[in-house]
Amino acid sequence: MKSLSIRLIAATVAAGGLYVAMTQQAAQPLTVEKLTDDLSVIVGSGGNVAVLKTDEGTVLVDDKFDRNVPEILEKAKSVSDKPIRYVVNTHHHGDHSGGNTTLIKTTEIVAHDNVYANMTKGNQPGAPRITFSDKMSLRLGGKELRAHHFGRGHTNGDAVVLFPAQRVLHTGDLFVSGTPFMDYANGASGVEWTSTLDKTLELDFDRVIPGHGPIMTKAQLREWVHSFKKIKDKVSEMKRSGKSVEEVVKTLNVEEFGWKASGLWAKGLPGLYAELR
16 A cells, blocks of 8 residues: 555656646647548647638647747638637646746637646646636637546546537547556546536537547547457456555566557556456
């Protein structure tokens, strides 16, 4: 028990410094991928950014790191000559909300209530001025997007953003290409994560903009959730058989379930172990 507590404290400290670490990641060139006539995605160097074009202005979902803002503005102008009116953050991590620091000077930032709380707690600049609890609709220039908070997962403030007319969903880091990071220092729940995504799958969409990685399909998201459930069952089985958290972290092979191992995944495993009965 003492060893588990030490590991959980270490994970919490590490996660608390995650924003600083993320801001020090190497920059990558940004590129634009067109999904529909009015919806594009900016990829590279941080989380994926959705760009919705309307006659009355542009709406972004996420805004990478603050250092990316000049290039984001350049790429957004290649999609639309209208100014950016709103930014919707899927969660508070700096590779998705770092651009708030600059963009909040000219743009309204919208996010879940817990994004504001987490950014304030972490002294992170650019906290949203507009927040919501369960859902929010944003309408501009005849276009609409809908943000939903279905529960805990990657953090306690994750939102998925649906573009209903385009049948596209932005999941933030609730769905990524690879293994997820369970940020227990900011309210994550590996146990609740899959039920949060089960609710998400009830929405009407075809394609998915993940937090990181290439554009996916609804079927791929469903399969990813299935793999996550099988991995949780495996961790629970290992715990019931008497394996310690150290043994689980060392021996669990997520590649058996179609995932690739990562340091961030391993960092969150003690929290998942503690959650599971």
